[in-house]
Amino acid sequence: PKFSTISRLQGVRWYVCDPDGDASNGDSLCRQVDGGGQEEVIQGIQDMQIQYLTGGGYVNASALTTVAQWNAVRAVRISLTLQETEPANAAASGSTDGAPLARTFDHVVTLRNRTL
Numbered sequence: 001p002k003f004s005t006i007s008r009l010q011g012v013r014w015y016v017c018d019p020d021g022d023a024s025n026g027d028s029l030c031r032q033v034d035g036g037g038q039e040e041v042i043q044g045i046q047d048m049q050i051q052y053l054t055g056g057g058y059v060n061a062s063a064l065t066t067v068a069q070w071n072a073v074r075a076v077r078i079s080l081t082l083q084e085t086e087p088a089n090a091a092a093s094g095s096t097d098g099a100p101l102a103r104t105f106d107h108v109v110t111l112r113n114r115t116l
Helices: 067-071
Strands: 013-017 025-035 038-054 058-060 075-083 102-110
Touching: 013 038, 038 102
Parallel strands: none
Antiparallel strands: 013 025, 025 038, 038 058, 038 075, 075 102
């Protein structure tokens, strides 16, 4: 078909890391492709949470203990909390107390063409 693409399947591991070992400058979102080396993707990550949508709502992976429960997963919600990495500038960042500005971004991905 005209707009089809065939790609090689890759195993990608996403995680929050401290690439330079200096805790004072914050963490980053990193990835590792097919067991290769660590790649820093973005700086300023405070937190990453992943939850799974089942018939009972969103749950953490620890709540999914059987194959049947994993098969009931319809979607994945990825939440990233980012924080400014530069010194706070209240006028520029919109912060009212001089603290670094932080925002949480949520992204929901439907799995296996299952409807929500």
